Amino acid sequence: MSDFVQSLERGLAVIRAFDADHPEMTLSDVARVTGLTRAAARRFLLTLVDLGYMRTDGRMFMLRPKVLELGYSYLSSLGLPDVAQPHLEKLALEVHESCSVSVLDGSDIVYVARVPTKRIMKVMIEIGTRFPAHATSMGRVMLAAQDNMDFLDTPLPALTDRTITDPVELKAELVRVRAQGWSMVDEELEHGLRSIAAPIRNKGKVIGALNISTHVSRPIDSVHTELVPPLLTTAEAISRDLPS
Amino acid sequence: MSDFVQSLERGLAVIRAFDADHPEMTLSDVARVTGLTRAAARRFLLTLVDLGYMRTDGRMFMLRPKVLELGYSYLSSLGLPDVAQPHLEKLALEVHESCSVSVLDGSDIVYVARVPTKRIMKVMIEIGTRFPAHATSMGRVMLAAQDNMDFLDTPLPALTDRTITDPVELKAELVRVRAQGWSMVDEELEHGLRSIAAPIRNKGKVIGALNISTHVSRPIDSVHTELVPPLLTTAEAISRDLPS
Numbered sequence: 001m002s003d004f005v006q007s008l009e010r011g012l013a014v015i016r017a018f019d020a021d022h023p024e025m026t027l028s029d030v031a032r033v034t035g036l037t038r039a040a041a042r043r044f045l046l047t048l049v050d051l052g053y054m055r056t057d058g059r060m061f062m063l064r065p066k067v068l069e070l071g072y073s074y075l076s077s078l079g080l081p082d083v084a085q086p087h088l089e090k091l092a093l094e095v096h097e098s099c100s101v102s103v104l105d106g107s108d109i110v111y112v113a114r115v116p117t118k119r120i121m122k123v124m125i126e127i128g129t130r131f132p133a134h135a136t137s138m139g140r141v142m143l144a145a146q147d148n149m150d151f152l153d154t155p156l157p158a159l160t161d162r163t164i165t166d167p168v169e170l171k172a173e174l175v176r177v178r179a180q181g182w183s184m185v186d187e188e189l190e191h192g193l194r195s196i197a198a199p200i201r202n203k204g205k206v207i208g209a210l211n212i213s214t215h216v217s218r219p220i221d222s223v224h225t226e227l228v229p230p231l232l233t234t235a236e237a238i239s240r241d242l243p244s
Numbered sequence: 245m246s247d248f249v250q251s252l253e254r255g256l257a258v259i260r261a262f263d264a265d266h267p268e269m270t271l272s273d274v275a276r277v278t279g280l281t282r283a284a285a286r287r288f289l290l291t292l293v294d295l296g297y298m299r300t301d302g303r304m305f306m307l308r309p310k311v312l313e314l315g316y317s318y319l320s321s322l323g324l325p326d327v328a329q330p331h332l333e334k335l336a337l338e339v340h341e342s343c344s345v346s347v348l349d350g351s352d353i354v355y356v357a358r359v360p361t362k363r364i365m366k367v368m369i370e371i372g373t374r375f376p377a378h379a380t381s382m383g384r385v386m387l388a389a390q391d392n393m394d395f396l397d398t399p400l401p402a403l404t405d406r407t408i409t410d411p412v413e414l415k416a417e418l419v420r421v422r423a424q425g426w427s428m429v430d431e432e433l434e435h436g437l438r439s440i441a442a443p444i445r446n447k448g449k450v451i452g453a454l455n456i457s458t459h460v461s462r463p464i465d466s467v468h469t470e471l472v473p474p475l476l477t478t479a480e481a482i483s484r485d486l487p488s
Binding site for chain 2: 003004005007008009010011012015016018019020022023024042043044046047048050051053062063064065066067068069070071072073074075076077078079082089103105110112116127128130
């Protein structure tokens, strides 16, 4: 396609080549990881150094904090995280459980705000983390709001032995969730994890979801009486605070 | 410079053109904000749509969550945030004040991890936020570790009427901080804000800083007896946990 700017694709691939396993790389490392020639890798690395996104000691290259500002262009343009954050903190304090906000991106949910508690086990979820929407409580309230559910006709992957993988069964569950106004998912994403979610609306349209995640050892009765009411109240408060 | 890839610079500028004030833009908006021709803006926007970083309804363009992954390349390659987070949560719970970790980037500090408390006033500091190093407690412990302080010879901006702006005076304070092993900054960044910080070391080298921020209404005695000891203990614990 003639409108495609390959240099931009390659430059972004050079940024993404760096991670926990590759915090510092030589020119040869970057060329190998990205599949670029050494000459091309060198031009992209030097351009990123020049723009302040990367630094080098002459041999090793590493990312600089300015790269964070790219990610924050998205969070800032979304608006939702800033509005949701104080509500999440109040909710987490009230229910003593971790609370999160996510948006739907294709068939995934992506976390855009989160307040963890000490109670949660090993789960350490960061902003930007993705999960398959069909296996999460937040994904279900957002999928339930879609007019057309044909996109669910492909096979759904199982994340535990409890994940709903049958599209027909999932659609029935989404219809139920839509009528109920909130969803619960029990160990379908991860063993031991139970989560409830409610939709966040802007001008009547579902644009995100709020959840409370807890351990399955918490009795279902207590989820209904102690967690669902503050979940719904908080989701409505966030929806009201969004710029219209 | 022949090694400079202008397409990469322009593509990154298109991403950064989106923010809270410009969450959605038309092709013409993007051309105007970035100074690109409409033809060039169109090529960059369509490339970003193609790569999954942006979506469009045919008229308006907006960023997609994949942009977050660019920012997380940096956080992940740094390693420090993941190691520091559980220590920050423990410390914030113990001292009931907000705690943060930052790194030095030029003459700025950049927040890379943070646990807020309800106690803190209006300050809502996000990951990626920058402050001038000379006016912050974290900046001072990191500046104090530099062998060469000549970079402080330029005039220092005042953020409040209490900010140290005289390079000679600041150097004397940095020498004191270096000997003491921690720093305190009182309303030099913002009125009402008092902050203490200690260095985080990897293989003996200062690579970041940990702080506790509090209100000036907390007596100085209580800062010395209740906040400084857990600050130093936690900074050492994070340093010990870093991969060597």
